[in-house]
Amino acid sequence: MADGMRIVVCGAGAIGASVAYFLTRRGARPVLVDRARPAAAASGKAAGFLALDWNAGTPLDELARASFGLHRRLAEELGAERLGYRPMDALMTAAADEGDLERHRRLPNPAWLDGNVVAHEVIGGAETTAQVDPRRFTTAMVEEAVAAGAELVTGVVEGLAFGGPDGAVSGVVVDGAPRPADVVVLALGPWTSRAQRWLALPQVFGTKSASLVLGADVPAQAVFSEYVGPGRGRMTVEIYPRAGGVVYVSGQPEHGSLPDDPDEIEPTDRACAELHRIAGVHSSALRDAEVVARSACYRPLTVDGVPLIGPVPGAPGTYLATGHASWGILNAPATGRMVAEMILDGASRSVDAAPFAPTRLPAGRITSGG
Ligand SMILES: Cc1cc2nc3c(=O)[nH]c(=O)nc-3n(C[C@H](O)[C@H](O)[C@H](O)COP(=O)(O)OP(=O)(O)OC[C@H]3O[C@@H](n4cnc5c(N)ncnc54)[C@H](O)[C@@H]3O)c2cc1C
Known part of the structure; x- marks a missing residue:
């Protein structure tokens, strides 16, 4: 049913790319339209x-299970190294600047966790x-889509037009110029709130966190x-x-209002220094490691913590795919497949x-300023 359908996907994060x-x-x-480039925001800076x-x-259980399987399948099809995909263990620990933690120990530490930390x-x-x-994941999804006929456009989506049958969407405005569309997908992450200027939507907001990439070669x-x-x-x-040989560290919440341009999102020096110090409490390899990258990003959140995936009520032809909070990378492939099915089937x-x-939450529109 894809023949001739003009589909515009707004936002080339993990969700729009998928x-x-x-x-x-x-x-x-x-x-696929992004104001910066694929993976410019959280989808390039997450863990x-x-x-x-x-x-x-x-x-989220069914979505997460399906998406976990799709990630494995994509790694087989596109190459694990290309996506940076690998299975890994996960360990819960307790750590502190000072004091004896042995009473919390249930397991011996892996050798690289040689600080004041217990497994x-x-x-x-x-x-x-x-x-x-x-x-790498997000970029590969875009590359594969473009190789199969998608078009990647760099530009700011500024509005929607609703001149189709029964008030359906008829286009998007990109950098001031109209582009015809029969279907529009809003995958703008925390910037979905900006789209409340164009149509009534449930609230989406962003919470900021800092992260560091340290140069250290430790087990998976x-x-x-x-x-x-x-x-x-x-x-x-x-x-x-x-x-x-790198290690990603996060956990430091930050405050700050979301700028329009993802390239303006910066972590504070204080948050980065504190993250490095705390990583060093866990491991001398991390304490002594050079800082390879510092970044900050916003998780897109809904009021009930559950993503918004589906048609926008009262705006025929428009779909939301956003609000994936702390699991947007995990849940991107299954979300992408769902939205494709909604549009085509x-x-x-x-x-x-x-x-x-989206009908489960109240929707609002920003009518001035904002
Ligand atoms: C520190 C941190 C660690 C995380 N770790 C994990 C993890 O380990 N596992 C996991 O599953 N998830 C993780 N997440 C969550 C995950 O990063 C997000 O849920 C996911 O990246 C959201 O993807 P998105 O495509 O919805 O949004 P984004 O990645 O924010 O993409 C939105 C895109 O829209 C574009 N855009 C915005 N406005 C416009 C406009 N007007 N016109 C055109 N383009 C526009 C932006 O440039 C951007 O590229 C983490 C998040 C953070 C902050």
């Missing part, structure tokens, strides 16, 4: 950790936890650490070794779309 990829598998030739069943008992529980293994390099073991800092303040620190066949329906 929508474009799965549309092209079905013969469609979408236009890229994947878990089969960590969403069990939540509305508590194995929470994932090669069958249930894995990683991709999110930038993701570490989720309950860390007690000065003044007994607690936080969860996440440490993800990657292939190629009229409904998602692979995953039950009901939990993600």
